[in-house]
Amino acid sequence: MKALLLVAHGSRRVASNDEVRELTKKLSKEKHHYNHVDCAFLELSEPSIPNGLRSAIKAGAKEIIVLPYFLSAGRHVAEDIPEEVAIVQSESPEVSISIAPYLGHSHGLTTILLEQATLHNENT
Amino acid sequence: MKALLLVAHGSRRVASNDEVRELTKKLSKEKHHYNHVDCAFLELSEPSIPNGLRSAIKAGAKEIIVLPYFLSAGRHVAEDIPEEVAIVQSESPEVSISIAPYLGHSHGLTTILLEQATLHNENT
Numbered sequence: 001m002k003a004l005l006l007v008a009h010g011s012r013r014v015a016s017n018d019e020v021r022e023l024t025k026k027l028s029k030e031k032h033h034y035n036h037v038d039c040a041f042l043e044l045s046e047p048s049i050p051n052g053l054r055s056a057i058k059a060g061a062k063e064i065i066v067l068p069y070f071l072s073a074g075r076h077v078a079e080d081i082p083e084e085v086a087i088v089q090s091e092s093p094e095v096s097i098s099i100a101p102y103l104g105h106s107h108g109l110t111t112i113l114l115e116q117a118t119l120h121n122e123n124t
Numbered sequence: 125m126k127a128l129l130l131v132a133h134g135s136r137r138v139a140s141n142d143e144v145r146e147l148t149k150k151l152s153k154e155k156h157h158y159n160h161v162d163c164a165f166l167e168l169s170e171p172s173i174p175n176g177l178r179s180a181i182k183a184g185a186k187e188i189i190v191l192p193y194f195l196s197a198g199r200h201v202a203e204d205i206p207e208e209v210a211i212v213q214s215e216s217p218e219v220s221i222s223i224a225p226y227l228g229h230s231h232g233l234t235t236i237l238l239e240q241a242t243l244h245n246e247n248t
Contacts, residue, residue, distance in 0.1 A: 006237065019196050019197065020196075032242075065245055071195065072140035100245075105240075111236075113130065115232055116191060116224050116229075117156075119224075120189060120222070121222075121224075124222050
């Protein structure tokens with residue numbers, strides 16, 4: 001069983017965290033091959049990354065992809081997320097947990113940015 | 125003449141700002157109908173939003189789309205960027221400057237997030 005965990009920074013602003021939860025709902029409704037799709041937050045909101053991973057494992061996940069919802073490869077992506085993931089990996093060595101490249105690294109970004117600008121332009 | 129200005133938050137980490145500049149170069153090389161594609165930063169890096177807009181106007185832009193490279197609709201997107209844009213709009217009322225929805229609002233996000241996870245999964 002496969003799980004996808006979208007990991008965001010987390011914000012003091014509740015609406016920002018809710019945006020991530022909404023996006024996760026949209027993700028789970030898209031066509032994909034994950035049995036479990038959830039989100040977690042590095043800080044300032046719940047669930048934490050370890051708790052998000054533990055929920056996926058409780059739900060039966062044998063393979064978890066962590067997807068960092070971050071625009072740049074700063075300390076959070078390079079160090080903090082791997083550290084949080086390592087906690088649960090050592091608790092559950094039988095589960096395969098891996099971290100995908102962060103959003104800002106996506107080849108599709110330029111396409112959706114241009115779409116965003118063009119759609120806006122057509123509506124003004 | 126049309127211009128596109130990608131606006132990022134800006135970081136103390138030079139590499140993060142350079143990632144935005146690289147993305148802007150990639151954007152400018154895609155197929156689009158802008159004569160001028162540039163980036164600007166709300167804080168911590170250069171050019172500022174007003175200076176980015178002024179460069180586009182100097183280059184001949186009559187219509188500028190500001191594209192916020194932000195994941196959530198916080199104060200930066202709702203207030204700070206519009207305030208910075210308003211400074212240059214009042215200096216150059218003959219130029220049409222408008223702000224497109226921020227990246228986190230894009231319908232295409234779920235698609236590229238799933239692509240990112242799947243590509244990663246295929247490579248592991």
